[in-house]
Amino acid sequence: MVINETLKTLKQRRSIRSYKDEQIKEEELQAILEAGLYAPNAGDQAWHFTVVQNKELLNRLNLTAKQSANQLGIEQLKELANDEKFNCLYDAPTLIIISGNEQTVSPEVDCAAATQNLLLAAESMGLGSCWIFFVLLAFYSSERSNLLNELKIPQGYKPYTAAVLGYKKNAVINVPDRKPNLITYIR
Numbered sequence: 737m738v739i740n741e742t743l744k745t746l747k748q749r750r751s752i753r754s755y756k757d758e759q760i761k762e763e764e765l766q767a768i769l770e771a772g773l774y775a776p777n778a779g780d781q782a783w784h785f786t787v788v789q790n791k792e793l794l795n796r797l798n799l800t801a802k803q804s805a806n807q808l809g810i811e812q813l814k815e816l817a818n819d820e821k822f823n824c825l826y827d828a829p830t831l832i833i834i835s836g837n838e839q840t841v842s843p844e845v846d847c848a849a850a851t852q853n854l855l856l857a858a859e860s861m862g863l864g865s866c867w868i869f870f871v872l873l874a875f876y877s878s879e880r881s882n883l884l885n886e887l888k889i890p891q892g893y894k895p896y897t898a899a900v901l902g903y904k905k906n907a908v909i910n911v912p913d914r915k916p917n918l919i920t921y922i923r
């Protein structure tokens with residue numbers, strides 16, 4: 737069985753939902769962003785990374801996403817939206833929103849590939865991360881254009897994915913067994 741540092745990182749990464757207040761180091765952030773920029777893409781790097789570390793804006797994004805979730809008529813989202821203690825960003829100090837050019841072949845897939853690179857880079861440095869769909873609901877509210885402006889998302893780009901980063905609060909994380917029979921070999 738082949739084992740190396742990359743494979744260990746891939747297997748160790750888990751979604752982290754509890755973070756320390758402390759901000760991540762600038763050099764860690766830059767290394768993570770660089771990993772994102774090196775992801776495979778079909779759109780000639782037509783993506784844009786928005787780093788949000790402003791607490792007031794992070795709080796506002798959480799509240800706007802929750803308000804939006806409340807109005808969508810999806811019971812599971814509504815439950816979370818009405819839970820006062822639920823913060824869709826898990827109080828992480830850093831949020832990265834990845835936007836893609838809507839005119840390219842597969843912007844959502846490109847953004848997803850970049851997001852996975854961010855998460856793996858974070859794990860490789862011992863940082864916690866979580867892919868966050870929920871916060872994107874903020875863009876499905878009347879605040880959409882204000883937020884796009886405030887976040888300086890380029891014209892023609894749409895936020896497709898997002899992830900939070902920070903130092904993990906809890907060291908022990910349960911890893912669910914992998915499901916069997918998910919691979920077919922035709923040789």
Ligand SMILES: Cc1cc2nc3c(=O)[nH]c(=O)nc-3n(C[C@H](O)[C@H](O)[C@H](O)COP(=O)(O)O)c2cc1C
Binds near residue numbers: 868
């Ligand atoms: C497209 C996508 C959206 C996700 N959105 C959220 C989210 O909004 N909130 C959250 O807590 N986790 C979110 N996750 C994380 C998944 O819940 C998590 O990856 C899954 O449960 C497997 O756990 P693991 O990442 O620890 O292996 C998302 C994952 C993906 C791929």
